[in-house]
Amino acid sequence: MSAAAASRLFVAPALLVIGVFFFLPVVAALAVSFTDFDIYALADFGNMRFVGLQNYARLLETPLFWQAFGNTLYFVVIGVPLSVGTSLGLALLLHSRLVRFRDLFRTALFAPVVTTLVAVAVIWRYLFNTQYGLINYAFGGLGIERIDWLGDPTWAMPAIIVFAVWKNFGYNMLILLAGLQAIPEELYEAARIDGASFWRRFRHVTLPMLGPVMAMVNVLTIAGYFQLFAEPYVMTQGGPLQSTVSVLYFMYEEGFKWWNLGSASAVAFMLFLFILALTAVQLRLARWQQPA
Amino acid sequence: MTPRVAGVLVNGLLLVAAVVTIAPLVWMVSVSFMAPGEASAFPPPLVPGQPTLLNYRELFAHAGMGRYLVNSVVLTVAVTLVSLSFNVAAGYAFAKLPFGGRDRIFKSLLAALVIPGQVAMVPLFLLLKQMGLVNTYGGVIVPAMASIFGIFVVRQYALSIPDQVLEAARIDGASEFRIFRSVIVPVLKPIIVTLAVFTALGTWNDFMWPLIVLNDSDLYTLPVALASLSREHVQDNELMMAGSVLTTLPALLVFLVLQRYYVDGIMLGSVKG
Numbered sequence: 001m002s003a004a005a006a007s008r009l010f011v012a013p014a015l016l017v018i019g020v021f022f023f024l025p026v027v028a029a030l031a032v033s034f035t036d037f038d039i040y041a042l043a044d045f046g047n048m049r050f051v052g053l054q055n056y057a058r059l060l061e062t063p064l065f066w067q068a069f070g071n072t073l074y075f076v077v078i079g080v081p082l083s084v085g086t087s088l089g090l091a092l093l094l095h096s097r098l099v100r101f102r103d104l105f106r107t108a109l110f111a112p113v114v115t116t117l118v119a120v121a122v123i124w125r126y127l128f129n130t131q132y133g134l135i136n137y138a139f140g141g142l143g144i145e146r147i148d149w150l151g152d153p154t155w156a157m158p159a160i161i162v163f164a165v166w167k168n169f170g171y172n173m174l175i176l177l178a179g180l181q182a183i184p185e186e187l188y189e190a191a192r193i194d195g196a197s198f199w200r201r202f203r204h205v206t207l208p209m210l211g212p213v214m215a216m217v218n219v220l221t222i223a224g225y226f227q228l229f230a231e232p233y234v235m236t237q238g239g240p241l242q243s244t245v246s247v248l249y250f251m252y253e254e255g256f257k258w259w260n261l262g263s264a265s266a267v268a269f270m271l272f273l274f275i276l277a278l279t280a281v282q283l284r285l286a287r288w289q290q291p292a
Numbered sequence: 293m294t295p296r297v298a299g300v301l302v303n304g305l306l307l308v309a310a311v312v313t314i315a316p317l318v319w320m321v322s323v324s325f326m327a328p329g330e331a332s333a334f335p336p337p338l339v340p341g342q343p344t345l346l347n348y349r350e351l352f353a354h355a356g357m358g359r360y361l362v363n364s365v366v367l368t369v370a371v372t373l374v375s376l377s378f379n380v381a382a383g384y385a386f387a388k389l390p391f392g393g394r395d396r397i398f399k400s401l402l403a404a405l406v407i408p409g410q411v412a413m414v415p416l417f418l419l420l421k422q423m424g425l426v427n428t429y430g431g432v433i434v435p436a437m438a439s440i441f442g443i444f445v446v447r448q449y450a451l452s453i454p455d456q457v458l459e460a461a462r463i464d465g466a467s468e469f470r471i472f473r474s475v476i477v478p479v480l481k482p483i484i485v486t487l488a489v490f491t492a493l494g495t496w497n498d499f500m501w502p503l504i505v506l507n508d509s510d511l512y513t514l515p516v517a518l519a520s521l522s523r524e525h526v527q528d529n530e531l532m533m534a535g536s537v538l539t540t541l542p543a544l545l546v547f548l549v550l551q552r553y554y555v556d557g558i559m560l561g562s563v564k565g
Contacts, residue, residue, distance in 0.1 A: 006468030007389030011397075014382035014438035018401070021416060021435040026407055028415035042421075093306050098299040107551065108310040111317065114547040114554070116497045118515035119536035122522050123320045126529055132332050134319065166313065174558055227408055230499045234519050248410055248500075255414055256504050265414045272411045279406065 033266035039259040048262075055266040065267070067242055068250035071157060075246065076225045079161045084214075084221055086165055087172035092206075094173070095180040106177075110170035117167065121234035124163045125150065128235075150236050153243035160231050160244055168224075172217045179213035180206070215286035222282070223275050247271050317544075324348070324534040331529040347534035355531075357538060359510060360517040364496060367429060367513060371436045371495045372488055378438040380484060383446025384476055388453060389468075398447070401440045410500070417504060431505035432513075436495065442487055445560045449483040450476070486553040486560070489546065493554070496543050514539040 033055055035041075041048035059065045090109055094102060112120065127134050128149035136146045149159040183206065191201045207214075228246040232238050238245040238253075247267065255264025319338070323331045324347055326340040351357035385391065386398050416435060417426065425431040453476070461471045477484070499515045506512055512520065518535050525531055547554055 003389055003462075003468055004391055007385040007391040007394075010381040010385035010389065010472070011391065014378040014443055015397070017378060017435075017438035018440060021419070021437075022409075022412055022440075023404070025412035025415035025419060026404075028419075029411050032415055032418075037418075042418075090306070090309055093302055093309075096302045098295070098302045099306065100303055105306045105310050107548070108314050109306075111544065111547075112313060114493055114497075114543050115317070116515055116518075116536075116540040116543055118499050118519050119320075119540040120316065122518060122532050122536050123316050125522070126323075126331075126532070127316060127319075132334055132336050132529075134336050137335055166316070170313075171558065174555060178559055223406075223408070227410065230519075233499075233503075234522060237523075251410070252500070252504075256417075261414050261418070268411045268414065272408055275408065276406060 029265045029269055032262055033269050035262045037260075037262035037265075042259060042261070051262070055263045056270070059263065059266055059270070064242060064245065065250060068245045068247050071242075071244060072226060072228055072246045074157055075161060075164070075228050076222060078158075079164055079225050080218070080221050082161065083165045083169050083225075084172055084217060086169040087217070088176055088214075090169065091173045091176035091180055094177055106174075109173060112167050113170040115167070117230045118234055120167060121163065121231055124159075124166075125235050128159050151240055153241045156236050156240060156244045160228075160235060163235070164225070164228075164231060168221075172221060175217055176210065176213060179210050183209045211289065212286070215282070219279055219282050219286075223279060226271065226275050317540075320533045320536050320540075323530055324537045326530045328528065328530055331533075332527070347531045348538075350531060351534055351538065355521060355535070356509070356517070357535065360512050360514045361538065363429075363511055364514045367432050367502075368492050368495045370429070370433050372492045374433065374437045375439060375442060375491055376484065376488055379442030379487065380446050380477070380480060381472070382438065383443045384450045384472065384480070386443060386447045387450035388455070388458060388476075401443065405440055405444075413501070413504060420505065426505055427508050427511065429511070432495075432502055435501075439491075442491065445487060445557070446480065446483055448560060449480060453479055482553070482556070483560075485550065486557040489550045489554050490557045493543050493546060 034050060034052060035048050036051045036054070037048050093099070094106055094109075099105065126132075128136075130136060130146055130148045130151065133149070135149070140146065147155055149155045187205050187209065188201060191205050196204065227248055229248040229252065232244040232246055232249050233252075236244045238249050248271070251264050251267040251271070254260050254267060322339055325343040325345070326337070327342065327344055327346060330337060330341065386394060420426050420431050420434070423430075423434075425434060457475060457479075458471060461475050466474075497515065498513075499519070502513045502516050503519070506516060509517070509520070518532075518539050521535055522532055
């Protein structure tokens with residue numbers, strides 16, 4: 001058998017799987033979003049009708065859709081800077097020459113990333129418990145009144161953000177640490193000889209050199225945080241007063257609880273387009289800041 | 293600031309951060325050994341008065357935990373084995389074997405990495421329903437049998453294999469399959485282990501898709517079962533912590549043992565942006 005024939009056999013299984021179970025559904029998602037596919041159509045595809053842009057029009061008039069979008073935006077706008085900031089701070093500490101037991105610290109700080117999201121969400125639900133939770137206990141020691149973290153619409157999303165930062169910061173920490181290690185030591189030497197302080201070296205050497213890595217970390221983290229789902233599913237079930245319903249949580253309920261699959265597909269597609277547009281803008285900005 | 297003070301500060305901050313990060317996991321293990329109701333007290337107890345395995349026994353005897361454990365293990369092993377063979381073969385071919393439209397196809401695969409998987413979920417569910425795979429192991433395994441990310445990391449690694457190695461094997465009369473099996477796979481071993489760890493942990497921890505495609509509780513994976521149990525047993529702190537330990541400890545252990553490979557995978561994956 002020729003190399004060309006063999007190569008086709010090597011790629012065929014993977015491409016077939018990706019084509020049939022990923023590319024085809026993505027294209028079909030757009031098509032389904034233009035139909036009124038519901039539980040009757042699920043029983044018999046003949047009950048499905050083409051409705052044009054009706055799903056989109058109706059969603060844009062649905063208050064809960066906008067609330068879900070607003071909640072998700074809140075999660076991203078507060079959660080991403082906190083998350084990336086934590087990652088950067090700890091990466092800088094780990095990068096310091098003064099660190100002892102670097103590998104041990106790195107492993108401990110990274111551990112939450114590999115845990116099962118559902119399992120640790122269950123833990124944090126108890127940590128946030130109003131009466132018996134360790135968090136209120138610790139706050140009590142500081143003289144702060146008990147807070148009903150997951151039962152109060154004001155505090156539920158901040159609680160989920162704290163949990164998400166804990167779960168995720170280790171991932172970006174590793175990427176940023178690798179970025180820091182790639183900065184040539186000579187640059188710091190030169191700055192030191194010029195008498196630059198620690199703070200100035202950070203601002204004028206570290207941050208600019210880390211720019212491209214930071215840009216990538218931001219793009220990936222923002223896209224990831226827009227896909228918030230399991231945290232509210234386990235910790236709050238979207239409540240209280242729908243203050244933690246995210247776009248994907250809304251899509252899940254619309255599609256797989258109420259079986260409005262046409263409408264759910266429209267939700268997923270709008271989320272995708274929004275993430276895509278945001279990513280494009282960020283990449284444009286990153287390129288504009290770094291002409292090289 | 294003297295270096296001594298700076299050293300104490302850096303290490304002190306890291307120590308505090310590490311303790312705060314690990315504390316919830318340690319607390320989970322501790323509460324899982326407490327008697328029912330013991331953790332619902334103020335101030336919250338940090339260690340069990342009399343350690344007991346009662347919660348674990350309860351999970352296996354009445355909550356069907358054994359069944360969920362088997363489901364998770366079967367699905368994780370199946371997805372990892374099948375997707376590894378498909379991704380490694382395809383990644384190698386994209387790097388080293390010529391075929392029509394190779395670079396164009398690879399570029400479209402890369403571009404598709406920006407599409408979140410959730411976009412495909414509704415039609416994928418309908419497709420699998422037509423195929424009779426909803427509510428079966430197949431519903432989880434089949435869509436996961438290959439991944440763009442997997443093909444990508446294998447290709448990047450395989451690019452470094454010198455063409456002369458392949459040429460020499462061909463001149464010796466080895467078939468393409470033999471070359472793949474006895475020359476390529478051994479060379480790719482590090483990336484194969486990395487990808488295996490990544491795929492296994494990803495499948496083990498996955499939640500949204502199994503939640504959608506498995507409705508029959510006999511087929512639940514551990515995360516799906518745990519989410520469902522936690523809705524029924526809101527007050528049963530100790531029982532839920534035991535469930536969390538069983539769900540997340542295998543993932544943590546695999547990570548601790550194969551940490552080096554996992555970290556390599558993150559570095560490779562971060563190139564994709």
